[in-house]
Amino acid sequence: MPSEFSLIARHFTRPTANTVLGVGDDCAIVAPRAGYELLVSSDMLVAGTHFLPDTDPARLGWKTAAVNISDIAAMGAQPRWMTLALSLSAPDEPWIAALAQGFADCCAAFGVDWIGGDTTRGPLNLCATVFGEAPAGRAIRRSGARAGDDIWVSGWPGLAALGLKHLLEGTPLNGDWRDTCIEALERPQPRVALGLALNGMASAMLDVSDGLAGDLAHILERSGCGAELEDAALPLGPALAACNDARLARQCVLGGGDDYELLFTAPPALREAIAALVPGLGLPISRIGRCLAEPGLNLKHRDGSVAPLAITGFDHFA
Structure with missing residues (x-):
């Protein structure tokens, strides 16, 4: 059975383009551009409440990223970074691989660096946090x-x-x-x-x-x-x-x-x-x-x- 850390290394560690330090340390490091404000939002998706348990995992990964990116779009801002924390009842590696790929595909489609997160055992639950940038004083409220x-x-x-x-x-x-x-x-x-x-x-x-x-x-x-x-x-x-x-x-x-x-x-x-x-x-x-x-x-x-x-x-x- 794969360990938590091997799962993270294989499926949740991705290259980044706009990040000082990505996955591997206790925290990621990001640097907002001068003259910009940082926007932060989190959305949780719970099995049986936000999605059906038999949802295709690649689509579920995409949606988990997309609904968070949408919060940044809703304030007229540019999404930049994302973390993903999830709980799983069991480490089904093919399912995890598809979920991670769907999440990564959505991040890539909108220019977002996936910079970390967490995994643990528990009922199926996905919680992403997205960070974006808007020129100071210009975010749409x-x-x-x-x-x-x-x-x-x-x-x-x-x-x-x-x-x-x-x-x-x-x-x-x-x-x-x-x-x-x-x-x-x-x-x-x-x-x-x-x-x-x-x-x-x-x-x-x-x-x-x-x-x-x-x-x-x-x-x-x-x-x-x-x-x-x-x-x-x-x-x-x-x-x-x-x-x-x-x-x-x-x-x-x-x-x-x-x-x-x-x-x-x-x-x-x-x-x-x-x-x-x-x-x-x-x-x-x-x-x-x-x-x-x-x-x-x-x-x-x-x-x-x-x-x-x-x-x-x-x-x-x-």
Whole structure:
């Protein structure tokens, strides 16, 4: 049976490009660039809560890195370094090798050095910590939205939630959309390039991990404002094409989560500049509503009527 240290040496020690000292000592050493601030975030993935126990290990490794990188993207910053701590019930080396490769592949895809971590025996649990950089005073916070700002979201939220419903409940999905939805769930794509492009444009931003409506509520709470979303502007197309159920598609887009798309606000004067980002990024960006001075989150229906939006995001302890 391989030892903890042989597993680390074989699978968790990778070359680094932007690190003073990587794996091997008690700590890694990193050096942020002059004039930059260091951003730090940790996300834990627990079997049965964040992923199904039979998830492909390479995809699980990718997702573990991706959801952490997404937190850096959500603040308009550059991800630079990552650690991974995991507990395992047994040292299944082929499974560990695939997990480590998926994690390393995601780090490499976004220019992140994997600089250390820990392994121990226990229930399957993965916890990564990511470090990023932003020019001093320039990281995009949740607290900057103002009444009159537009509300935007990237990509096609809702597909990951449909993928999960298919795997858990057998919800039928159409044709190739099944694979697309499962890919969105198991191999999310952090929107790093968009986050960097929005630095200096977005007034507030976060990534959609717990559902669009619930995550927007976090921006509104921190910014002290309200919002009105427009049903006609929501990017429902792919979710509706995947499931042929308008109610389910809307529920997944507004409340599904696990998309890791960027949800942000910006002044109306920047509409053309934001729209101009789309061709270069190859990523749709939808303007879905506006911020209001009055508190609350409402949905404007296609018939012009307005009602409070009751959909909330995921809460581990609700």
